[in-house]
Amino acid sequence: MSDFTSLSQSALFNSMQFFIIVFSELVLLFILISMLVSWLQLKIPKARVQALLSGKSGYMLAAGLGAITPFCSCSTLPMMVGLLRAKAAFGPVMTFLFTSPLLNPFLIAMLWVIFGLKLLLIYSLSVLGVAILSGMLLQVFQFQRFITLPQASTCCGSNNAMLTLHPEKTWSLKGLLQQAIKETRSFLPHITLGVAVGAVIHGYVPSSLLAGLSNSNPWWLIPAAALSGIMLYVRASTMLPLAATLVAKGVSLGTVMALTIGGAGASLPEMIILKRIFQWPLMIAFVLVVLGTAIMTGFSVQLLLSTGAGV
Template identity: 45%
Template structure:
């Protein structure tokens, strides 16, 4: 395949757009989490996401569903929950559900594919998110969280860390914590954006549709796998999926592509390296791929 100047231009444009958007989004979400932590005690968050008899898992799922986060902006919120020592299983439910069930993607889903498809998508994604969070906690995967993920960022309030700290405005203190967090994840963020932008600019939609058509018995798992490195915002994944369906991609494969791309973008996976050990990241990917493939085949079978 020949790389044209148009492909290079699209790649660079996407990189610039995502770098600016995700940087601002990450900083904004991180700062908001800091503000919330200033006013909402950690014990309150822990209580909400640690309810007994399964209530905490359901609450975490619906909390994820009402927060308009993409897969990357969920990370700073997750860090806040870790520092608040919320329940591990409920945090994982939130991590799975938030990018897949946010109001933006559900609204676009309903407009593009209709209520029946939307209800199927919501129920399946919510059910798998809750089940996965419960099982991961019972299997002891909490031990694969890095110790430093629980630590609040250290900031210096004086001329140096060794000097006596000077009183500072709480808003500025929250900003120092936010900036410290961002500096830690910035290399991961830029690497993920670079790879995702390259794939976005070089691989044409016609190729994706051809390898995931109804004639391909492996269309659904292929679509799910393609979706992960193809970072797509919630606002774009539905229109793109509709275009691919019009080009011949089956709706089961479309469902798998949406879940793969919205639920576990390459950028998110790279960002998770700052929180999780490799075994936890593998488990995360297995859940998202399993959800994507399962939703695709079940939809194809039911409808």
């Protein structure tokens, strides 16, 4: 009984610690990123943003922007909202949303060091290919009609109208901060719920959940791992050190990559926050794209690399 009580207290402590740290981090990131995006909107004309993130070159630029921004899936959202407000093309913005949590300099370095160059290339090409193609298809089928932007910072009929219309007269750090806080407030209930779900999972779901299947590695394990990742709140940079341990226990590289992409690309907390912006058709399409990326990458790694490669 004492062991059970000790484990329960440890799980509760881990959950509370996770909630406090991640909630504080996300709120701070939302405010800072919203301020940065608002400042960029004042400095860069909307026509310039539209020109940069449009056409075929816009997808490559969006993918590149995603690859150099070290955001997790949740903290990518205010940047996405800012790009949409600046009238950037919808398809490239979605490419940015898919790419940002899955490719960044830190992640690339960790993949190279832990698993080697070959796996890094397979991973990067899979993520970039699916992100760009998915962004194009979502724009072709006009999924932008399923976007609902928050009302807190609209530039028409709000207190911030003059900030957008006359930036040279009204720009100030205080004004940017006030606008960012309003933006963040509209997401706060979703952030709280999302992080709470992630905290419970973090504290009470054992990291060795998939290790029990390590001996058989059935074909359905990769899709199951991708789906399991979505139910967790796992950053890719956090998952990769654990991934080396799972591989050492016998879990296949493909399974570990599927779990990593599922958790980093579309975690349950992120989807709760994202529901503030996406209507159900776009939300379903988003989840399917991340699942497809995770499963395709997992099977590609499984076929092209042996279980122990690079470890």
